Amino acid sequence: MSRIEGARLPVCRTCGVQYGAAREDCPICLDERQYLPADGQQWTTLHDLRVAGHRGRIEEEGPGVIGVGAAPSFAVGQRALLIRSPHGNVLWDCFGYLDDDLVREVESLGGVSAVAVSHPHFYGAMTEWGRVFGAPVYVHEADREWVGRPDPVVEFWSGETRAIAPDLTLVNAGTHFEGGSVLHWSGDPDGRGALFSGDIFGVVADTRWLTFMYSFPNYIPERPRTIRRAIALMERFAFDRVYGAFWGRVVVADGSAALRRSAERYLRFALDDGPVDGSAEGTVGGPVDGSIGGSVGGSLGGPAGGAAGEGGAASGPGDALGDGS
Numbered sequence: 266m267s268r269i270e271g272a273r274l275p276v277c278r279t280c281g282v283q284y285g286a287a288r289e290d291c292p293i294c295l296d297e298r299q300y301l302p303a304d305g306q307q308w309t310t311l312h313d314l315r316v317a318g319h320r321g322r323i324e325e326e327g328p329g330v331i332g333v334g335a336a337p338s339f340a341v342g343q344r345a346l347l348i349r350s351p352h353g354n355v356l357w358d359c360f361g362y363l364d365d366d367l368v369r370e371v372e373s374l375g376g377v378s379a380v381a382v383s384h385p386h387f388y389g390a391m392t393e394w395g396r397v398f399g400a401p402v403y404v405h406e407a408d409r410e411w412v413g414r415p416d417p418v419v420e421f422w423s424g425e426t427r428a429i430a431p432d433l434t435l436v437n438a439g440t441h442f443e444g445g446s447v448l449h450w451s452g453d454p455d456g457r458g459a460l461f462s463g464d465i466f467g468v469v470a471d472t473r474w475l476t477f478m479y480s481f482p483n484y485i486p487e488r489p490r491t492i493r494r495a496i497a498l499m500e501r502f503a504f505d506r507v508y509g510a511f512w513g514r515v516v517v518a519d520g521s522a523a524l525r526r527s528a529e530r531y532l533r534f535a536l537d538d539g540p541v542d543g544s545a546e547g548t549v550g551g552p553v554d555g556s557i558g559g560s561v562g563g564s565l566g567g568p569a570g571g572a573a574g575e576g577g578a579a580s581g582p583g584d585a586l587g588d589g590s
Contacts, residue, residue: 267365269311271393274414276314278307281340281361283390285414293385293411298441298480311390314339314362321367323374327506327515328454331374334512335362343387343510346461347371348450352430353378356400357448357461358510359389368397379403379429383463384442385411387510392416403429405437405444425498436502438465438495440477440487449502457505460520466495466527468509472516475507475527489535496528 276283277291280299284291294301309317314335322336326346334344339361346357356377371377377398382391385408395402395418404412406423427435432452438445445465453459462468466475477487477495499521507516507523516523 268368268397269363269365269393270396271390271414272312272315273310274393275308276310276361276390277340278309279340280386281390282385282388282413283311283361283393285392285416291413293388293413297483297485299386300482311361311363311393315364319362321362321364321370323367323370324512326508326512327459327517330453330459330508332512333367333371334360340389341386343463344512345389346508347374347377348433348448348461349375350430350432350450350452352432352452355430355433355448356380356394357508358383358387358463359391359394360387361389363390363393363397371398381429381433381435381446381448383447383461383465383510384408384445387463388413392418395419403427403435405435405446407437408442408444411442434502436498438498440465440491440495441479447499449504453506455505458503458520459506459508460499460502460504460524461508462510464510466507466509466524468507468511468514468516472509472514473523474530475509475516475524477528477531486535487531489532492528492531496525499524 271283274283274285275287277294279294279302280291282293290306293299319335319339322334324332326332329349331347332344333347343358343360345359348355348357354375354377359380359382377400379400380391380395381403382388391402392414401420402418403420403422406421409421412419425437429435432450434449435446436449438447441464447465448461450459464481467478469476477492479485479487504520505518507520509515
């Protein structure tokens, strides 16, 4: 007998998020951070994906870190990461696929003691994963309204940080989504710390660098004050590797410095609104070089503590393109 109880529940083909009942639209894809395809809303199920030839994919992504995804890729195309902590395996982020073979493969690696998810685009089939493995699914309270399949396994947390194991701490960076979170692992096998960022901090093609986006598919940049807040929060955590959302997108060394210089570069370009000749006149509240020291201190356009949810962000499923119902 299959352990996948939600095998026939609707899954959005565009974002890969599973819902608890049939519906006409996907609120996540109606939001300005996602998109509705030209041919309209399309649905599938875990069962139909399996029949169509999708299977689980498991590959090592780093010391003590196993990538878990679907092959061929589906929807956004992200992979999850199984963090093999001595305190129990944690699945970081999720995707819209699960079958019994994949369950058995993950169990052979020690199973899943907890699931933690960065933001709504990567909710995938998180409730199904939590139910199958008997694991809590950690979601930041600020993103509660986007959960498509509510269930007692979904555990909402609030505030800036939440320890989910002695060596694993969630941090509400607040970029991309107000509840957008990253996961810090102090006990990684290298002993230098690791950060799991999803695309809250997006590891780019040149994996020495990261970026910050309000919307990736629609190329809407993240607000500088939101980035300043996130970087200030991360100053208390040391990490060498940074694991992004997609296969192979990993900063393999000096991750803390990579995050900081990436923010410096982003702010330098985002806030350079001076004259064409490049002089510093007319810049937004500070020097044209956009140094992170100035930004954390509030010199580039606003205070470091600016709220992550301000600045015209869509506040819920109905705010972007219609009422989302």
